[in-house]
Amino acid sequence: MKIIVNERELKEYMEGLARIVYPAFAGKETFTAVPAEQDQDELRRIIREELKAAFGAIDRGTSGDLQRMQQTLDRHSGKVTELMTPAGTVEGAIESVGGDHVRLRETGGTSVLVPLSQVVSFQLSGKQVER
Structure with a gap:
């Protein structure tokens, strides 16, 4: 599969994704999308919980x-x-x-x-x- 994207579209896509993931940065022109270590741990915990909720029934039986x-x-x-x-x-x-x-x-x-x-x-x- 080949995907053709120009630089402007890619930048807009990444900025939109960053606004969803990090709403505190919304509206700022430039920002660093790397959260603090504590925020990273919290994001990992949330992702694990959502994966467990979504796939827990088929992941492993008792x-x-x-x-x-x-x-x-x-x-x-x-x-x-x-x-x-x-x-x-x-x-x-x-x-x-x-x-x-x-x-x-x-x-x-x-x-x-x-x-x-x-x-x-x-x-x-x-x-x-x-x-």
């Missing part, structure tokens, strides 16, 4: 959730299933279930490891089972 998922998938070992993950769907026969992953054999013969923490739901023989 150990009990993972253990139940492991036991359920292990009971269906050898059967063809579709695992739905945030990245997409993986389909294949369940070869093995480890402590934190499941290994599927796709129709082309490829083995795929899927982390149990990333399994949102799975479908087996037309039956939908969700975590």
Whole structure:
């Protein structure tokens, strides 16, 4: 991908972004957009909280959730299933279930490891089972 931007547009974009991130500097012609160390720590904390809120549900399940998922998938070992993950769907026969992953054999013969923490739901023989 190629992006063509002239210097004036880039400067306006960066100044607008700086006004959003650092509203105290809004209206000033020139400023340094590097916050003090304390402000940086606060920004990091806020970003972490927002990422956790946005992706916490799919980031990691509790150990009990993972253990139940492991036991359920292990009971269906050898059967063809579709695992739905945030990245997409993986389909294949369940070869093995480890402590934190499941290994599927796709129709082309490829083995795929899927982390149990990333399994949102799975479908087996037309039956939908969700975590």
